[in-house]
Amino acid sequence: MTNSNGTTKYAILQQAFAKVYNAPKGASSFTIEPSAAQSINEKITAKSDFLERINIVPVSEIKGEKVMFGVTGPVTGRTDIRIKEREVKDFSSLENNTYELSSTESDVSLPYAKIDSWAKFPDFHKRYSDAVQKQIALDRMMIGFRGTHNAAQTDIETFPMLEDVNKGWLQQAREKVPSQVLSQGLEAGKISLGEGGDYANLDALVYDVTRLIDDNLRDSDLIAIIGSDLLAHDKAVLYAKQAGTPTEKERIESAQVVSTYGGVPSFSVPFFPVNAVLVTSWDNLSIYFQDTSWRVLMLENPKRNRVEDYNSRNEGYVVEQFGKIALAENVELV
Structure with a gap:
């Protein structure tokens, strides 16, 4: 790096993140525990008034039945038990009742020069994580409203509104x-x-x-x-x-x-x-994420004069009742 202070700050950043994620000391790559993943998602959600209003739901499987429960009609009535037994009414919506998550990456580079300039702040790692979390919150809103398809290889130049990352709520309404x-x-x-x-x-x-x-x-x-x-x-x-x-x-x-x-x-x-x-x-409106899928890799890339922070998880956008x-x-x- 350009100076030892920047190098020290990167080490502090790496240690701070490892502590938050309960990772082994000195580890640069680790899978985040479900409780920590939930905490991260709560912080991301807190960056957006909109995300705080909808559901952000941790799930254990990539595919499954929707978590939130809703009914599609009245469930109240009366039975003359002299004639017949009481019968429960199943008004839960069975149509379009499944979800499927997709691998999603939020990868960020941090130039050495920026680490050097931020090194004077004692809460450097918090400032950095807040900035990344805010952008993930914005990205989630963008995908939810603009996402039209799920590409194997996304292209930010062709789809600047992240249309190719996942199918958002509007696209699902168009199709379903x-x-x-x-x-x-x-x-x-x-x-x-x-x-x-x-x-x-x-x-x-x-x-x-x-x-x-x-x-x-x-x-x-x-x-x-x-x-x-x-x-x-x-x-x-x-x-x-x-x-x-x-x-x-x-x-x-x-x-x-x-x-x-x-x-x-x-x-x-x-x-x-x-x-x-x-x-x-x-x-x-919901966003589901697999609570065991959040993975982090932090490493230095001196060939590009930067630190690279790789984040991945499985997540999807869900309309609970069409x-x-x-x-x-x-x-x-x-």
């Missing part, structure tokens, strides 16, 4: 429940939004998307995730209508004018497509 995905209106290939379009306003669009949810699952926990372009357009329309009325403009800025669309609370989430609307519930998800995409503003 295409009847619950709106992608065109009167004109093929798009849904027009605005005066004279397929939908006059965002309220009407969100309401129609909500109607695609299974009747038995339209309970009080539904939410709408709305693309930033659609929200910006709707706010612009409100500004135009309230022009010259400062009090109303102030209410718009504080998000008090429209708190719901189509009767459901609405949110904006990073990396969600700018021209789409998703209606579901927070607990219907009857409780609906999507509108390809929305164009009139």
Whole structure:
């Protein structure tokens, strides 16, 4: 390295990580214990408000049945036991009830020069791990909303939004429940939004998307995730209508004018497509990871003047109940 202080800091970084992961002293490669893997995932989740709202679930198998339990209809009734015995009702959703995880890598390089410049901070290893965990959190959101396929060899240049890392929630909806995905209106290939379009306003669009949810699952926990372009357009329309009325403009800025669309609370989430609307519930979206699969390798690569930090695990994106998800995409503003 460029100086001994940087070398010392790398040694401290390696020792600190080994201690956290309960690895043998001096080890550069190790499998993380399930309890430590859970702790790492909790820290990653804490870096994102969105991830804290959905399910991050440790599982023991690469393939299996979904963990979260939901029912698809009423379970309450009455039996005249003089005539027949009571019978249990199995309303758990059996269709599309399995998950499959994929090998996922988050590999990071740390140039010697950066280690040297960070060497003055006593909490150097924490600053480094926080930065990596935050990026993994962002990557998980990106894959969840943008992932379309699972490539044997990913290509960040061709798929800069990590579309080829895994199938996200939206892609699974397209494939598993295409009847619950709106992608065109009167004109093929798009849904027009605005005066004279397929939908006059965002309220009407969100309401129609909500109607695609299974009747038995339209309970009080539904939410709408709305693309930033659609929200910006709707706010612009409100500004135009309230022009010259400062009090109303102030209410718009504080998000008090429209708190719901189509009767459901609405949110904006990073990396969600700018021209789409998703209606579901927070607990219907999950990320599963295999708790025994998280592996770490840290090593120096003097040929490239850097330290290399390799992280791998098996994880996947899960829609718990497909009857409780609906999507509108390809929305164009009139």
